[in-house]
Amino acid sequence: MPDSKLDLLQGTLDLMVLQTLATMGTQHGYGIARRIEQVSGNEVLLNQGTIYASLVRLVQRGWIASEWGVSDNNRKAKFYTITKRGRKQLAEDTAYWARLTAVMGRVMAMPQEGGE
Amino acid sequence: MQDFLRQGWERVRAFFGKGEMDSDLDEEMRAHLEMAVDENVRAGMTEDEARRQALIKFGGVQQARERHRAARGLPFLDVLLQDLRYTFRTLKRDTGFTLIAVLILGLGIGANVAIFSVVDTILLRPLPFHNPQRLVRIVDLTGKSGESSMTYSVDAYDQLRAESHSYQDVAGYFAFSTADNMNLTGRGVPQPITGIMVTGNFFQTLGVQPMLGRLFTRNELALNGPSAVLLEYSFWKRQYGGDPSIVGKSIEIDKQPTSVIGVLPESFDFGAVFAPGSKVDVIAPVIEDQMRDWGNTLALIGRLKPGVTIASAQNEANTLFPKLLFNAKHPEWGSGYKANIITLKDYVSGKLRRSLIVLWSAVGLILLIVCVNLSNLLLARAASRSKEFAMRTALGAGRVRLVRQLLTESLVLSLAGAVLGLGIAYAVVDYMAHQGSIALPLLSTVRVDGTALSWTLLVALTAAVLFGLAPGLKMSGNNLQDALKDSGLGMSDGRKHERMRAVLVVSEVALACVLLIGAGLLLRSFLRVLDVDLGFAPDHAAAIKIDYNGKNESTITQSFEEILRRVDALPGVEGAGIADSLPLSWNRSWGLSPKGQDPRKFQQGSFVYMVTPGYLNAIGLRLTEGRDITWSDTEKSQPVVILNQEVARQFWPGEDPIGRMVEVNQEDTRVVGIVDDVRQSGAEKKVGWQMYLPAMQREPEGANLVVRTKLPPDVLAGTIIKTLREINPAQPATEFKPIELLVEHAVSPRKFFALLVSLFAEFGLLLATLGIYGVISYTVTRQTQEIGIRIALGATQGRVLRGVLTKTMRLAMIGIAAGTVASLILGRWIASLLFGTKPTDLVTFAATIGIMAFVALIAGYIPARRASRIDPMVALRTN
Numbered sequence: 001m002p003d004s005k006l007d008l009l010q011g012t013l014d015l016m017v018l019q020t021l022a023t024m025g026t027q028h029g030y031g032i033a034r035r036i037e038q039v040s041g042n043e044v045l046l047n048q049g050t051i052y053a054s055l056v057r058l059v060q061r062g063w064i065a066s067e068w069g070v071s072d073n074n075r076k077a078k079f080y081t082i083t084k085r086g087r088k089q090l091a092e093d094t095a096y097w098a099r100l101t102a103v104m105g106r107v108m109a110m111p112q113e114g115g116e
Numbered sequence: 117m118q119d120f121l122r123q124g125w126e127r128v129r130a131f132f133g134k135g136e137m138d139s140d141l142d143e144e145m146r147a148h149l150e151m152a153v154d155e156n157v158r159a160g161m162t163e164d165e166a167r168r169q170a171l172i173k174f175g176g177v178q179q180a181r182e183r184h185r186a187a188r189g190l191p192f193l194d195v196l197l198q199d200l201r202y203t204f205r206t207l208k209r210d211t212g213f214t215l216i217a218v219l220i221l222g223l224g225i226g227a228n229v230a231i232f233s234v235v236d237t238i239l240l241r242p243l244p245f246h247n248p249q250r251l252v253r254i255v256d257l258t259g260k261s262g263e264s265s266m267t268y269s270v271d272a273y274d275q276l277r278a279e280s281h282s283y284q285d286v287a288g289y290f291a292f293s294t295a296d297n298m299n300l301t302g303r304g305v306p307q308p309i310t311g312i313m314v315t316g317n318f319f320q321t322l323g324v325q326p327m328l329g330r331l332f333t334r335n336e337l338a339l340n341g342p343s344a345v346l347l348e349y350s351f352w353k354r355q356y357g358g359d360p361s362i363v364g365k366s367i368e369i370d371k372q373p374t375s376v377i378g379v380l381p382e383s384f385d386f387g388a389v390f391a392p393g394s395k396v397d398v399i400a401p402v403i404e405d406q407m408r409d410w411g412n413t414l415a416l417i418g419r420l421k422p423g424v425t426i427a428s429a430q431n432e433a434n435t436l437f438p439k440l441l442f443n444a445k446h447p448e449w450g451s452g453y454k455a456n457i458i459t460l461k462d463y464v465s466g467k468l469r470r471s472l473i474v475l476w477s478a479v480g481l482i483l484l485i486v487c488v489n490l491s492n493l494l495l496a497r498a499a500s501r502s503k504e505f506a507m508r509t510a511l512g513a514g515r516v517r518l519v520r521q522l523l524t525e526s527l528v529l530s531l532a533g534a535v536l537g538l539g540i541a542y543a544v545v546d547y548m549a550h551q552g553s554i555a556l557p558l559l560s561t562v563r564v565d566g567t568a569l570s571w572t573l574l575v576a577l578t579a580a581v582l583f584g585l586a587p588g589l590k591m592s593g594n595n596l597q598d599a600l601k602d603s604g605l606g607m608s609d610g611r612k613h614e615r616m617r618a619v620l621v622v623s624e625v626a627l628a629c630v631l632l633i634g635a636g637l638l639l640r641s642f643l644r645v646l647d648v649d650l651g652f653a654p655d656h657a658a659a660i661k662i663d664y665n666g667k668n669e670s671t672i673t674q675s676f677e678e679i680l681r682r683v684d685a686l687p688g689v690e691g692a693g694i695a696d697s698l699p700l701s702w703n704r705s706w707g708l709s710p711k712g713q714d715p716r717k718f719q720q721g722s723f724v725y726m727v728t729p730g731y732l733n734a735i736g737l738r739l740t741e742g743r744d745i746t747w748s749d750t751e752k753s754q755p756v757v758i759l760n761q762e763v764a765r766q767f768w769p770g771e772d773p774i775g776r777m778v779e780v781n782q783e784d785t786r787v788v789g790i791v792d793d794v795r796q797s798g799a800e801k802k803v804g805w806q807m808y809l810p811a812m813q814r815e816p817e818g819a820n821l822v823v824r825t826k827l828p829p830d831v832l833a834g835t836i837i838k839t840l841r842e843i844n845p846a847q848p849a850t851e852f853k854p855i856e857l858l859v860e861h862a863v864s865p866r867k868f869f870a871l872l873v874s875l876f877a878e879f880g881l882l883l884a885t886l887g888i889y890g891v892i893s894y895t896v897t898r899q900t901q902e903i904g905i906r907i908a909l910g911a912t913q914g915r916v917l918r919g920v921l922t923k924t925m926r927l928a929m930i931g932i933a934a935g936t937v938a939s940l941i942l943g944r945w946i947a948s949l950l951f952g953t954k955p956t957d958l959v960t961f962a963a964t965i966g967i968m969a970f971v972a973l974i975a976g977y978i979p980a981r982r983a984s985r986i987d988p989m990v991a992l993r994t995n
Contacts, residue, residue, distance in 0.1 A: 028147070028148075028151075029148055030147070030151045030152060047174055047175025047176075047180075048173050048174045048175065049145070049174050049175040049179065049180030049183070050175065050183060052141060052145070052180055052184050053186070053187035053188075054187070056137075056184055056187050056188040057187045059126075060122070060123045060127065060188060061119045061122060061123045062119055075147050075150055075151060075154075076143070076147060077144070077147040077148075077151070078140075078144045078147070085119065089119070
């Protein structure tokens with residue numbers, strides 16, 4: 001486990017949750033948390049509990065839907081599914097991220113001027 | 117966007133559906149943990165280790181819950197509700213404090229709202245007419261002899277309307293109406309009512325529409341046309357029970373069939389605007405052709421054309437008014453009016469501006485004292501709560517959160533105070549609005565309205581911030597460790613706290629001192645006004661308006677003689693007389709000049725009283741020279757007159773006036789007596805010229821029977837009215853009123869202001885006393901141990917007592933000194949409101965300083981005594 005985790009920008013976790021649900025289909029909170037941990041190499045989630053604030057926010061915005069169901073090993077759990085509006089939002093946000101990271105990448109890769 | 121709106125709505129729903137969402141989340145988190153444990157066990161951990169790891173990875177369950185709540189609900193409201201719950205709990209625990217705080221605040225806010233309502237109605241709000249800012253009063257403010265010198269003749273009015281270009285229209289009303297000047301007849305005992313006559317265009321000029329019916333027609337304005345009246349709203353409600361079918365019906369006024377043509381709207385109250393302190397019932401038209409020869413009778417109001425300024429209207433008046441003829445039929449009587457053009461609003465309330473602002477400032481000061489007092493109380497409480505706050509800080513409450521909690525507390529107190537205050541204000545305003553006898557304009561229309569409600573809210577919020585902030589900041593800034601360590605009754609900690617409280621008390625005393633001095637000055641002025649020799653003796657005299665038979669001088673004389681003979685014979689009556697005009701009431705004046713001199717040199721005009729023998733005695737006028745009027749002064753004998761000293765001084769300085777001839781309205785008249793000057797227009801006004809003419813020689817305009825008696829007027833009223841009815845069954849049911857009421861009416865505005873300011877000052881004094889007591893008492897409590905040790909070491913009781921008292925008096929004296937200096941500076945500002953009292957009046961200042969010092973001494977003595985009685989053994993053992 002790395003010493004320090006990445007400080008997340010506002011809304012970044014929401015975006016990760018949306019992306020996870022978009023690729024994995026219906027999933028419960030634990031599954032989403034585990035998946036984000038695996039993909040990010042344990043670098044972003046300070047602790048798994050924070051995922052629930054993000055989930056409730058997305059549900060309230062109508063970007064994901066939730067339903068009680070039964071897990072693989074027969075446990076009652078709440079399952080989340082991305083909605084149509086959620087996919088639209090994800091597409092917008094992904095495009096935005098791509099532009100932002102591209103610009104940031106170019107700016108940060110700027111060679112020092114003048115040289116030695 | 118739509119998604120975020122949806123989120124907002126969901127948040128509100130979540131706020132109200134807390135329980136369900138929380139249990140949902142709990143279940144979800146439980147499942148989460150179980151799945152994590154399962155996975156860990158599968159990875160080979162023991163059950164315990166698996167659970168431990170799962171919990172570590174999940175993080176704080178409570179934190180997750182809090183975050184969930186914050187994300188889904190309305191966190192701000194949650195905190196507020198929490199603060200409110202906590203506030204109610206603490207306030208409930210401290211009932212005594214809460215009650216005192218709410219009571220003090222209620223009184224302070226109540227006073228503020230009530231006075232604001234008065235100030236708003238009289239000063240701030242525009243008059244209840246259409247486009248009131250263009251309405252002006254046209255009046256000669258230099259006139260020295262009452263209404264007659266401030267009004268205009270009908271011919272002058274007509275000429276003004278024809279020749280002036282400044283006004284859309286000019287209207288007027290008959291300025292010499294008195295209360296109960298008409299009688300509602302035809303149904304049993306005649307019922308006195310008050311009517312006023314206005315010109316036909318009066319309501320059009322003001323922009324007032326009748327609520328029911330119509331205004332006067334040309335026909336009704338013509339000489340010998342049909343009689344018509346408009347009813348005022350309150351009279352219509354009172355007399356006719358608000359029956360709309362009265363419009364168009366005929367009623368009988370002074371035995372004359374008169375049709376009711378309309379009812380005026382509730383917002384129109386003639387008395388409230390034009391004749392403060394009086395009530396008008398019906399409005400009749402001015403019949404111009406009937407009044408052309410009555411001299412100056414019309415008080416004028418103009419509506420300026422758009423674009424015309426007061427200054428240009430004044431310019432026009434300066435050239436136009438001197439050309440206006442007194443009487444068009446007699447151009448040889450000359451011309452030459454003067455006029456000041458002032459806004460109607462200024463005319464109505466301009467004189468009261470300063471008084472009202474002083475009153476407003478006084479309640480403002482009261483509120484300030486209330487806030488300081490509460491700050492002080494809260495500080496004392498905060499000191500005893502310092503451990504509680506330290507504990508909350510230790511548990512993670514931020515500084516902002518603590519200040520917020522304290523502000524919530526003061527806000528709750530303020531709002532409770534505001535509710536109580538509104539109740540008080542409603543009661544006070546209702547009471548004031550029904551004090552018909554206070555001669556303040558618009559007072560009867562004062563209400564606690566929307567503006568006042570907003571004002572209340574503003575005042576309450578300001579108060580909350582003012583008295584909540586200081587202790588809040590103070591508390592939250594306290595050192596955490598010190599507070600936790602401190603036993604709460606230690607000796608070292610208090611210094612800083614004490615200084616702040618001392619500053620608060622000193623400012624409280626200073627503010628109370630300013631109020632007290634201001635009130636003292638106003639009160640002394642009021643007493644001075646009461647002390648003024650009015651020239652007659654209002655006590656032990658009463659008057660009643662009477663109806664009499666007779667159409668000419670001789671029959672009227674017979675009627676008067678009979679009335680006076682019968683009344684004089686009644687037991688308890690010491691003297692009786694009749695006059696058509698009483699002091700301090702309506703004032704008519706006529707031309708008066710010494711015979712043989714150019715009348716134009718004596719333009720001032722003299723008040724006129726048509727009186728019978730016995731009147732001077734009945735009203736308590738002192739005859740200084742010559743003789744009284746007698747029954748042998750008749751229409752057939754030589755016309756005679758009694759003058760006041762002022763006329764004698766002006767006409768024949770240093771010479772004997774008795775037997776000299778004067779011209780009264782161009783008629784030769786012999787001076788037979790001289791009486792003292794009467795303050796006709798009020799105790800504070802200069803004395804004008806006055807003349808008393810025999811009612812037997814000139815037809816009087818109405819009659820008041822004045823009776824001098826040692827009996828209370830109520831006791832005598834029955835027999836007087838019975839006697840009058842026996843002589844004349846048409847005697848209306850008028851009231852037999854003490855003459856003192858006239859004096860009271862005249863001084864009522866000054867009394868109103870002086871009493872209110874005194875009331876506020878007393879309240880301020882009480883609060884300041886409480887403040888001093890609170891601080892000293894608190895100090896003594898905190899220093900119980902210290903004092904105990906000192907007593908144990910040999911300090912005597914007297915020494916301890918003196919020590920505490922010295923401390924008290926030092927605080928009080930600093931406050932008094934500051935207050936006195938402030939009063940000396942502010943005194944000049946109220947100088948114009950004072951009468952016969954200098955703003956640096958030594959007696960007032962000395963009395964205030966004495967009272968404040970005395971009160972402080974008592975407030976300090978109680979805790980001082982307690983301190984001196986401290987038992988060292990008990991004091992040292994506690995803790």
